[in-house]
Amino acid sequence: MKHPPYHLRVNKAVDRFLLVEILNILKKHCDISNYTYYGFGGPFLEDCRLINDHCPEIKIVSIEKNKQTFKRQQFHRFSKILDLRHDDFKSFLANFSSTGGEILWLDYTDLRPGHFDDFMSVLGKVSEKSIVKITIRAKPPEQEWEKFYREYDQILPASVKETDIKRPTPFIGLLQQMLQLASQRALPALGESIFQLLDSSHYRDQTHMLSITGIVCNQDEVEKIQQWFQNCHFVNLKWNCPQKIDVPILSTKERLHLEKYLPTKAKTGRSLSRALGYKIDNTESLKQYEEFYQYYPYFARISI
Amino acid sequence: MNKNRYEPVDATPVKSFFVDMLTRDIELVDAILDLLDNCVDGILRLKGKSSGKTPYKSFAAEIEFDKSSFSISDNCGGIPWSFHDYAFRMGKDKQDIDSDLPTVGVYGIGMKRAIFKIGRQCLISTQNEGDRYEVEITPEWIEDQNNWSLPVSGSSDSDREPDRTTIVISELNENITKQFDDDKENFTHELVRKIETHYAFIIAKGFQVKVNGQKIEPKPTKLVFTEMENKKGPAIRPYIYKTEVDGVHIFLSVGFTRPIPSQEEINDEQEEKRYSSDDAGWTIICNDRAVLYCDRTELTGWGEAGVPRYHTQFIAISGIVEFQSNDASKLPTTTTKRGIDASSSIYLQVKNRMRDGMKLFTNFTNQWKGKGNESQQYIDSGELYDLDKLKIESERLQLNPIRSGLKGYQFKPKLPKPEPEPSTKKRISYSKNLEEIEIVQSYLDENQISPSEVGEKCFDMILGEAQQ
Numbered sequence: 047m048k049h050p051p052y053h054l055r056v057n058k059a060v061d062r063f064l065l066v067e068i069l070n071i072l073k074k075h076c077d078i079s080n081y082t083y084y085g086f087g088g089p090f091l092e093d094c095r096l097i098n099d100h101c102p103e104i105k106i107v108s109i110e111k112n113k114q115t116f117k118r119q120q121f122h123r124f125s126k127i128l129d130l131r132h133d134d135f136k137s138f139l140a141n142f143s144s145t146g147g148e149i150l151w152l153d154y155t156d157l158r159p160g161h162f163d164d165f166m167s168v169l170g171k172v173s174e175k176s177i178v179k180i181t182i183r184a185k186p187p188e189q190e191w192e193k194f195y196r197e198y199d200q201i202l203p204a205s206v207k208e209t210d211i212k213r214p215t216p217f218i219g220l221l222q223q224m225l226q227l228a229s230q231r232a233l234p235a236l237g238e239s240i241f242q243l244l245d246s247s248h249y250r251d252q253t254h255m256l257s258i259t260g261i262v263c264n265q266d267e268v269e270k271i272q273q274w275f276q277n278c279h280f281v282n283l284k285w286n287c288p289q290k291i292d293v294p295i296l297s298t299k300e301r302l303h304l305e306k307y308l309p310t311k312a313k314t315g316r317s318l319s320r321a322l323g324y325k326i327d328n329t330e331s332l333k334q335y336e337e338f339y340q341y342y343p344y345f346a347r348i349s350i
Numbered sequence: 351m352n353k354n355r356y357e358p359v360d361a362t363p364v365k366s367f368f369v370d371m372l373t374r375d376i377e378l379v380d381a382i383l384d385l386l387d388n389c390v391d392g393i394l395r396l397k398g399k400s401s402g403k404t405p406y407k408s409f410a411a412e413i414e415f416d417k418s419s420f421s422i423s424d425n426c427g428g429i430p431w432s433f434h435d436y437a438f439r440m441g442k443d444k445q446d447i448d449s450d451l452p453t454v455g456v457y458g459i460g461m462k463r464a465i466f467k468i469g470r471q472c473l474i475s476t477q478n479e480g481d482r483y484e485v486e487i488t489p490e491w492i493e494d495q496n497n498w499s500l501p502v503s504g505s506s507d508s509d510r511e512p513d514r515t516t517i518v519i520s521e522l523n524e525n526i527t528k529q530f531d532d533d534k535e536n537f538t539h540e541l542v543r544k545i546e547t548h549y550a551f552i553i554a555k556g557f558q559v560k561v562n563g564q565k566i567e568p569k570p571t572k573l574v575f576t577e578m579e580n581k582k583g584p585a586i587r588p589y590i591y592k593t594e595v596d597g598v599h600i601f602l603s604v605g606f607t608r609p610i611p612s613q614e615e616i617n618d619e620q621e622e623k624r625y626s627s628d629d630a631g632w633t634i635i636c637n638d639r640a641v642l643y644c645d646r647t648e649l650t651g652w653g654e655a656g657v658p659r660y661h662t663q664f665i666a667i668s669g670i671v672e673f674q675s676n677d678a679s680k681l682p683t684t685t686t687k688r689g690i691d692a693s694s695s696i697y698l699q700v701k702n703r704m705r706d707g708m709k710l711f712t713n714f715t716n717q718w719k720g721k722g723n724e725s726q727q728y729i730d731s732g733e734l735y736d737l738d739k740l741k742i743e744s745e746r747l748q749l750n751p752i753r754s755g756l757k758g759y760q761f762k763p764k765l766p767k768p769e770p771e772p773s774t775k776k777r778i779s780y781s782k783n784l785e786e787i788e789i790v791q792s793y794l795d796e797n798q799i800s801p802s803e804v805g806e807k808c809f810d811m812i813l814g815e816a817q818q
């Protein structure tokens with residue numbers, strides 16, 4: 047099975063760090079030592095590795111359907127606490143019952159109606175103060191409007207228009223609305239718990255992706271939980287437009303040079319552009335770098 | 351025993367029965383549709399029976415809601431002062447109101463139930479010809495068990511606006527606020543979808559509905575019909591049945607809405623991908639309102655008396671039954687007007703015809719199973735007709751009388767039958783490991799094609815080499 051080079055995607059790496067940031071804030075307010083992280087790992091278990099680095103106290107489970115990828119994961123297993131499961135996610139979910147807090151990342155690479163079903167099922171199964179993240183492909187579909195409408199009718203917002211699926215920006219907005227609708231259906235406001243959105247981002251390494259993260263919380267605790275996260279610079283509590291992650295590709299030498307100018311107050315990208323003395327892509331990309339430089343991964347070529 | 355120790359008991363109703371009990375029998379969306387029903391009934395009172403292609407043209411209703419209020423305003427004639435007893439009393443006393451019109455109000459409870467479902471403070475402002483007045487329901491009135499009269503304030507400054515009604519409800523009930531605010535995205539989706547489908551026939555006839563400023567487009571059921579001129583022999587046309595019984599006019603049609611699904615579509619659906627299942631099944635219309643939409647259960651004859659249970663392979667089959675009567679109590683609906691009274695005698699008899707018609711199309715689907723592509727040409731040669739067009743077409747068709755059971759006239763289409771497999775052709779099918787299929791897909795540089803297309807391409811490739 048061919049995998050995209052997940053481990054080399056800078057924007058995806060930033061998205062992973064945003065999850066870590068959320069967990070760091072959560073840690074300040076509640077004990078997460080009884081939490082379990084569930085993810086899809088991929089061949090190199092990047093997300094599991096990162097969670098383990100930053101939250102070594104929590105258990106980690108990776109679910110993988112493909113047998114060869116599963117074997118590859120076994121090869122890359124980095125810790126005894128990592129529980130690798132060879133299972134289809136739907137059957138895993140059917141047998142899943144909460145054992146404390148959960149951090150669950152539905153990290154898909156494509157877009158299918160079933161992903162929304164999984165998202166709704168997960169929301170209905172995890173315990174309060176669990177973090178749920180879902181990533182889906184946000185590339186406008188090539189299929190006809192009628193077919194798209196038929197497939198996703200159940201979770202399309204009432205205001206949907208044919209033009210929403212034709213261009214990237216409206217399509218990203220539409221997908222976020224679909225996820226909002228799915229979350230409201232899974233956890234209606236008339237019930238005890240709701241899904242409180244924390245972060246919503248879109249990025250493009252090879253293809254466009256939308257990634258949202260939220261917390262399942264008791265209605266009575268919504269305000270308190272909103273306060274926990276309100277000072278976080280990337281927070282999105284009200285389902286506003288997702289933020290764009292589009293950090294530039296920089297060499298290590300460039301990054302070391304820029305370090306001394308960071309952080310900046312204005313976050314316009316102009317001061318970094320001046321510091322470099324030459325243009326990189328556009329000013330917007332350096333602005334992005336100012337925003338997310340703390341989460342920017344270091345990739346290096348090494349000989350073994 | 352002393353007989354006098356028993357005094358007459360108090361049987362007067364308590365308000366909580368209407369405010370807290372009756373409101374539990376209805377979903378919020380259906381309660382809002384009750385308010386829309388009143389708008390349409392108003393048009394009928396204003397214009398008489400709905401005739402012509404767009405009898406509801408230039409009439410409109412606007413629904414708006416947010417976390418603190420709900421309103422519905424229409425230009426559908428207002429509430430005549432002579433109707434105040436019917437409109438504002440809890441329940442209908444006179445049965446002769448609207449006796450010559452195909453309205454749907456029977457019990458005289460819809461508007462009040464909807465108001466109590468939503469909130470505790472309400473102002474109803476209406477203008478009808480010379481009458482212009484306002485009726486207010488307050489939380490204090492709801493609490494007061496002895497006061498059953500509602501204050502009415504008149505207004506003499508009648509303007510040139512068309513006769514209309516506006517209902518504004520505030521002090522929303524807690525769970526309603528949650529649906530209008532926290533779950534707004536989901537609730538709006540539900541409300542709009544229900545209006546699109548249940549009001550499709552009325553909107554298609556000119557009525558305009560807006561929800562929070564968004565104009566609702568109708569989603570009517572349309573069936574494939576091949577024009578007689580195009581094809582004299584077997585062709586895809588719907589089954590049609592018409593009759594009139596006890597003042598109720600019945601029109602029934604069942605057929606295909608789309609090509610029958612391929613095996614891959616069926617497999618995909620089973621893997622939780624959703625295709626057009628929502629369009630399949632029976633829609634029942636009573637006096638222009640859909641009371642049941644795309645039902646696929648025993649209620650509409652699926653899975654009983656020789657009709658198979660609904661399955662994805664029958665995704666293309668849809669049916670419509672229309673009941674029209676000036677006496678709404680003869681229609682086979684439940685009190686909420688959003689469901690069928692399954693024990694209604696008239697409905698049980700019509701259901702036999704629904705099953706008869708349905709069997710033609712389940713048989714067709716079974717006969718063409720695995721030959722979806724071949725049957726598609728027949729379906730493609732037809733056009734999609736809505737209910738009105740089917741009714742017009744039924745006038746041109748040769749309908750035959752039915753002499754047993756519920757009398758009436760029917761058109762049984764002659765559907766195409768598949769040719770027997772020629773002996774020179776054989777079907778090849780096999781299953782292979784998914785990873786191996788992906789390897790071949792990649793080798794063929796065709797990542798988007800289905801596994802069966804991969805198999806077919808491989809065969810053609812080898813055949814080409816073998817023939818060289």
